[in-house]
Amino acid sequence: MAREAHKRVLVVEDDRNIEELVRLHFSKAGFEVTSTADGDEALVLVEEIKPDLVILDWMIEGTSGIEVCRRIRRNSKTAHVAIVMLTARGEESDKLRGLETGADDFVTKPFSPKELVARAQALLRRTRPSLLADKLAYGGIELDVAAHRVRREGQVVPLSPTEYRLLKHFLENPEKVYSRQQLLDVAWPHNEDIELRTVDVHIRRLRVALGGSGGTDLIRTVRSEGYSLDASAA
Amino acid sequence: MAREAHKRVLVVEDDRNIEELVRLHFSKAGFEVTSTADGDEALVLVEEIKPDLVILDWMIEGTSGIEVCRRIRRNSKTAHVAIVMLTARGEESDKLRGLETGADDFVTKPFSPKELVARAQALLRRTRPSLLADKLAYGGIELDVAAHRVRREGQVVPLSPTEYRLLKHFLENPEKVYSRQQLLDVAWPHNEDIELRTVDVHIRRLRVALGGSGGTDLIRTVRSEGYSLDASAA
DNA sequence: GGGCATTTGTCACACGAGTGAAATATTACC
DNA sequence: GGTAATATTTCACTCGTGTGACAAATGCCC
Numbered sequence: 415m416a417r418e419a420h421k422r423v424l425v426v427e428d429d430r431n432i433e434e435l436v437r438l439h440f441s442k443a444g445f446e447v448t449s450t451a452d453g454d455e456a457l458v459l460v461e462e463i464k465p466d467l468v469i470l471d472w473m474i475e476g477t478s479g480i481e482v483c484r485r486i487r488r489n490s491k492t493a494h495v496a497i498v499m500l501t502a503r504g505e506e507s508d509k510l511r512g513l514e515t516g517a518d519d520f521v522t523k524p525f526s527p528k529e530l531v532a533r534a535q536a537l538l539r540r541t542r543p544s545l546l547a548d549k550l551a552y553g554g555i556e557l558d559v560a561a562h563r564v565r566r567e568g569q570v571v572p573l574s575p576t577e578y579r580l581l582k583h584f585l586e587n588p589e590k591v592y593s594r595q596q597l598l599d600v601a602w603p604h605n606e607d608i609e610l611r612t613v614d615v616h617i618r619r620l621r622v623a624l625g626g627s628g629g630t631d632l633i634r635t636v637r638s639e640g641y642s643l644d645a646s647a648a
Numbered sequence: 649m650a651r652e653a654h655k656r657v658l659v660v661e662d663d664r665n666i667e668e669l670v671r672l673h674f675s676k677a678g679f680e681v682t683s684t685a686d687g688d689e690a691l692v693l694v695e696e697i698k699p700d701l702v703i704l705d706w707m708i709e710g711t712s713g714i715e716v717c718r719r720i721r722r723n724s725k726t727a728h729v730a731i732v733m734l735t736a737r738g739e740e741s742d743k744l745r746g747l748e749t750g751a752d753d754f755v756t757k758p759f760s761p762k763e764l765v766a767r768a769q770a771l772l773r774r775t776r777p778s779l780l781a782d783k784l785a786y787g788g789i790e791l792d793v794a795a796h797r798v799r800r801e802g803q804v805v806p807l808s809p810t811e812y813r814l815l816k817h818f819l820e821n822p823e824k825v826y827s828r829q830q831l832l833d834v835a836w837p838h839n840e841d842i843e844l845r846t847v848d849v850h851i852r853r854l855r856v857a858l859g860g861s862g863g864t865d866l867i868r869t870v871r872s873e874g875y876s877l878d879a880s881a882a
Numbered sequence: 883g884g885g886c887a888t889t890t891g892t893c894a895c896a897c898g899a900g901t902g903a904a905a906t907a908t909t910a911c912c
Numbered sequence: 913g914g915t916a917a918t919a920t921t922t923c924a925c926t927c928g929t930g931t932g933a934c935a936a937a938t939g940c941c942c
Contacts, residue, residue, distance in 0.1 A: 532840065536833045561878065562825040562870050570880050574900055575872045612902050614918065619900095637910070637917065808889055846891055848929065853890095871899075871928065 421538065424465040425449035426456040426482065427500065428474045432523075436469055439527040443535070453477030457485055460492050467534055470517070472501040487516035496537050500525070550585035553632050553645035555624070557585050566624055576601065577620045584633070584643035593640040617641055655772065656699040659683035660690040660716065661734065662708045670703055673761040677769070687716045694726050701768055704751070706735040717751055728794055730771050734759070784819035787866050787879035789858065791819050800858055810835065811854045818867070818877035827874040851875055 423440050427433040428451035437447045448463055450456050453474050460468060468486065472479040479499065486492045499517040518537050521530050541560075548559040556565045564571045564581060573581065579601040583592075594613040598605045621633055634644040657674050661667040662685035671681045682697055684690050687708050694702060702720065706713040713733065720726045733751040752771050755764050784791040790799045798805045798815065807815065813835040817826075826834075828844040836842060855867055868878040 539827070539830050539833060541830075558823075560825065561823045561876060562873055563823070563878070563880070576901075609903065611904090611918090615902075615920085618919065635918070810890070843892065845893090845929090849891075849931085852930065869929070 420444055420446045421467065422446045422448070422463055422465040423467045423469060423534070424456065424459055424463065425469045426453065426474060426479070427451065427469065427471040429471070432471075432500075435527050436530065439531050440469075440534075443531045453479065453482045456482050457489075460486055460495065461489070464492075465495060466538060467496045467498065469498050469500065469530070469534070472499060483517055496534070498530070498534055498537065550582065552585050552588045552643060555581075555585065555632065557582060571623055573623055574619070576616050577623055580616060580620055581624075581643075584641075588643045591634075591636045591640050591642040596640065613641075655701065656680045656682070656697055657701045657703060657768070658690065658693055658697065658699040659703045660687065660708060660713070661685065661703065661705040663705070666705075666734075669761050670764065673765050674703075674768075677765045687712065690716050691719055694720055694729065695723070698726075699729060700772060701730045701732065703732050703734065703764075703768070706733060722796075727796065730768075732764070732768055732771065784816065786819050786822045786877060789815070789819065789866065791816060805857055807857055808853070810850050811857055814850060814854055815858075815877075818875075822877045823880075825868075825870045825874050825876040830874065847875075 421444070423445045425433055425436050425440070425447060427436065427449065433449050433451070437449060440447050445467075448459060448465065450459055451474065454477050456468075456470075456474075457477070459465075470479050470483055474482075477485070483497055483499065486495060486497065497517045498519045498521060500521055500523055502523055519533055521533065550557040550559070554567050557563075558565075559582075562578070564573055564578065580597065583597070583600050592600075594610040597613050598608055598610070602608060617633060621631055624633075625631060632643055632645055634642050634646075636642060655678070657679045659667055659670050659674070659681060661670065661683065667683050667685070671683060674681050679701075682693060682699065684693055685708065690702075690704075690708075693699075704713050704717060708716075717731055717733070720729060720731065731751045732753045732755060734755055753767055755767065784793065788801050791797075792799075793816070796812070798807055798812065814831065817831070817834050828847040831847050832842055832844070851867060855865055858867075859865060866877055866879055868876050870876060
């Protein structure tokens, strides 16, 4: 989730030339591109490959673009995906209907592929407020994802980036033991060639940071296994 | 606001025929019409008669239409007025620039006077969201959107355009961390090919501007993440 | 239109927090 | 008690950020 995997984009477009153009530019921008010319197939694919982004032509074979958009939004498994509509010039009313239907952005043909990619990327950067499950809490600790802020008993706890990532992972999976290697995998952006012992050090720093206000230690050491977040007595 | 007095309209147009045509139709629709052919005179009149609506020709004597528009918007006493631009056919780029400058609607010549009146009336009915929700506040900072003015502890804080956009975004989303890229997306009109580090500099300028009165720093640096507006202690 | 002030983007440099590894001390388990 | 695992401390180095300076771009006024 935190790691920088290639974003997937599904292109729904029945004009071969445009499809190629879009595919080329998104590939070049590091996206993994899948495409189809058919609306019904698009609905299957969007569930299957779980793209981060759908580029959707307004007028396509099978189910119309606007209908595809609506159905993607209605299906809870796919409702979250970002959607950019491609439409012909000058159809202002279409634009309104498209936004109502749930498209996130609109690009009118003819368009600059570079701009399309740029807007798509900006769209993916934008956080969707509705999707932010942004409060984690356990044993007197609160973590606000949006504000990137941690409190213990109401007191703000300053954490370094690594400490924050560690704690966030523990809060997302409380009372579950993770080995040092597992922790390196989830809380270190570049987890190659890092000593397992290093985890110990950061666990300690996290303990100190959290305990600054004098509370009990919520991080449990499980000998020869790893660590977990656990409010039960040691 | 509640009273149904005759709406006042100022027509800025140097073509005698068009001026007459517009005057006639707006009068018939119950407007009180004033007109001028000169841009500089328009700026005086708009303060004097406080119209509800300005019909503004793109190309006029004196100061150009776009410049008149800009100045009307910049003057806090007149910034709220509705503006409809009259422009020659086919100038899409003009249209864009006009909207950026602050025109509310665009009508291309030749136009139907009936349609012009209808759109003007629709415009007046339409509530301008930016002018309604026009007070943002957080941690001793007040931002008046309509007046385009910022105060801290009551003291007026002069801000450059970029600083203003940054602060406005933060005030609209307080205590939420934004990456440099996200800030470029929302606070820079043309965000292509701008270095991420540039954000740092403008954040600093905003800090200096806000802190001029000696208050604490409300902008929080979240290392390796971005910035947020946050009144809590570190 | 020309000259001036402001705004803006970029850079170079300095500083300090954050990080990873190593060395030593401590604890837990048999 | 012996051994292995973990805790703690320390240190060198990296990397992100703050800062001031500068040049280009923009807008403004006459």
